Amino acid sequence: MSPRGARPSSSASDERAATLSQVAHEAGVSLATASRAINGSPDRVVGEDLRRRVLEAAARLDYSPDANAQAMARGRTATIGLIVHDIADPYFSTIAAGVSAAADEEHLAVTLANTQHDPARELAFVRTLQQQRARAIILAGGRQDDARANEALQAALAGYQHRGGTVALIGQPVLGVSTVRADNGRGAAALANALLDLGYRRFGILSGPDRHLTARERLEGFIGALDAAGVTPDAVVASAFTRDGGHGALAELRERAPEAEVVWAVNDVMALGAMTAAREAGLSVPDDLAFAGFDDISTLRDVAPPLTTVHLPLEEMGRLATPLALDVDGGVREVTVSGEVVVRASTPRR
């Protein structure tokens, strides 16, 4: 193996990185001075000359501070944990992009945890992040109305917070921590009204799991608005909150609501899956059946016909969650973003 890469000008180049004390030695100053020069604490009080000497020595040795040692000495890390249900889902990957961008600005590293929709894994990740002493945890994704799971999670988060960690949620504030939430009910109601305005009267609804709070909020908002207009949906079919959930549930919906003019799914991926299923069944969209969703994931830009939905600023939500999560002053805050109805060609006027 020929030696490659950086080559310190002096002495032996070990397998391991140069340490601060080596830098200090090389610069002929004390450890403390080297530390101050390189880090420049709030009190940037190192003589310009020494400071320069240290920096040069560091460059010469290709010094790279050890974040673990710093974390240890400082008592806190520069890491933020992000827990999502499924990073491959555009909903979450967009949120992740937002969190990542915001974390970047704060010079924080992001540890990604992908639960694959498994509450047990979610719990395990909270513990792992606690071990890493992550400064904050952001939990993205709607909660379920599952007392046991929520209690376990809440206990784990409480333990984490008890030790100085801070937490934010993107979803529902059921856990007593700061939360970025979407005004699901209002958004869904607005969408329902928009569809009514367009002339739709026969609705088939693909709801998520009964206990999924986001699904429930949206469903209630939507049905409430229909109700106010004296309209009752032909059928409401529950399924998983995923693309495949929507895809698989369409057949039942058609059976139970053969007269439906429009199918509304509680999120976009479900709507897309259902739309595909409709096509597979030989239907034409939107002529035979119209479709609408919720979220406005970026994927929709290239879907035909363009899907009517409720726009949520997903990346922004990820961004917003970051300062909330980092907020140490213990206040439980709540930020609500509102959804905006976007009518597109998947729901033409009737």
Place this chain on the structure above:
Amino acid sequence: MSPRGARPSSSASDERAATLSQVAHEAGVSLATASRAINGSPDRVVGEDLRRRVLEAAARLDYSPDANAQAMARGRTATIGLIVHDIADPYFSTIAAGVSAAADEEHLAVTLANTQHDPARELAFVRTLQQQRARAIILAGGRQDDARANEALQAALAGYQHRGGTVALIGQPVLGVSTVRADNGRGAAALANALLDLGYRRFGILSGPDRHLTARERLEGFIGALDAAGVTPDAVVASAFTRDGGHGALAELRERAPEAEVVWAVNDVMALGAMTAAREAGLSVPDDLAFAGFDDISTLRDVAPPLTTVHLPLEEMGRLATPLALDVDGGVREVTVSGEVVVRASTPRR
């Protein structure tokens, strides 16, 4: 604030977590014994009785090992870094899901770095991950043929490796490290032949940036196959390797290749963007113009008409990269996955 969460049975419950030595004290054993009992080093030589006492004490104190301290003492972390161009792009988020799953199995945490297509940021992340002493780094995304940027990156990676870090790429092996690569040339050629078989003779091509190696490999494979059949593309238009790149470049392609029967873009997101642009221009897909892509991102499941493409096992590629990245024995290995042509309705027989 009412105290909530875990409550140690004994003494005061500090703001900070219980330490191993507290556990040792609580259990009436030495620090060393506690360490061995909880960790069970290769030499699991702690009496069953003591072991039990320690574990109980740990549970009572709600002990949570400090990963930073462990990393420090052990000399290595349990973290793997993942650098991607854009986590919101389905191509990368799917790879990320694969990496995440594989890392999970190895009990490694994943630090996510999102470069937003900026080489400078990429470099910065390599440094950050080095500071974190991440055990390995996975760089996903095709390289550019940019000597300066590549050299800088290569130097940074070499420094990282010099200090014991290991690296793997998902893309091209231009950096002298282990790589998971797709057989882009062969896949593209197979696609070209499939399109020829379907009766297409007039091709409009949306290539990526000239210096983008993945784009180039695919382009060359495709054109080579056309060539062998005595066919020359009507036009090749370069653009960004993104959805918007494809979307924006379609107009020029139509201008330069008005007779084209099919548009092939070097990746799916570009093809989708272009397809949308075609529709916006009033064309019907695939009747007026057929489309094909490359990658088979999951998004395609719900696109209409279904897009013909070359399937790449993206999640699997992320999975495969993980052991490669972790491989300490210094061998530069290369794994090639092959793409499989998938003909769908976006390219009907002519």
Place this chain on the structure above:
DNA sequence: CTGTTAGCGCGTTCAC
């Protein structure tokens, strides 16, 4: 402004 000295929490030699 700069240097000395304690730790941070844990793994790991060494002795016993």
Place this chain on the structure above:
DNA sequence: GTGAACGCGCTAACAG
């Protein structure tokens, strides 16, 4: 088997 002591690399008092 178990315990005592050292060190990982760095920051943060505390002195000068």
